[in-house]
Amino acid sequence: MALEDLIETLRNSIAASYAAIERAQEVRGLRLAGESFSKIAADRGRPLAVERVSAIVEALVLSSAKLRRAHAKVLHAEGLTMEQIADLFGVTRQRVSAILRSAE
Numbered sequence: 001m002a003l004e005d006l007i008e009t010l011r012n013s014i015a016a017s018y019a020a021i022e023r024a025q026e027v028r029g030l031r032l033a034g035e036s037f038s039k040i041a042a043d044r045g046r047p048l049a050v051e052r053v054s055a056i057v058e059a060l061v062l063s064s065a066k067l068r069r070a071h072a073k074v075l076h077a078e079g080l081t082m083e084q085i086a087d088l089f090g091v092t093r094q095r096v097s098a099i100l101r102s103a104e
Contacts, residue, residue, distance in 0.1 A: 002063075002070035009063035013056050020052035069103040076100055 027049055030040050041048060047055070068089070075085050082096040089096065 002067040006063045006067045009059050013060055016052060016056050016059075020049055020056065023047075023049040023052060069099055072096060072099045073103040 023044075026044070027037075027040055031037070072085055072089070075088070076082070080088075082093045082100070086093045086096045
């Protein structure tokens, strides 16, 4: 279920966010101590803080898109028009049409 997937993604994102915060704080401390970014990356390895954040964002985007498709499909099946769904989602009717087509 899309909602369950979103909940799990949000939980994972929280844990990953804490790891990203720790990494960013570590990098900040090293930069304040005069270390170069290239030396920090070479010494500390991967994933870089920016990679961690990008992975979090990507997971949230994919999970929210899955939920949006499922939500739009259910709303449409319940009789809402594309215009009504668009108003709920804050998008255009054309975007809702595309979302519904991708849900098929």
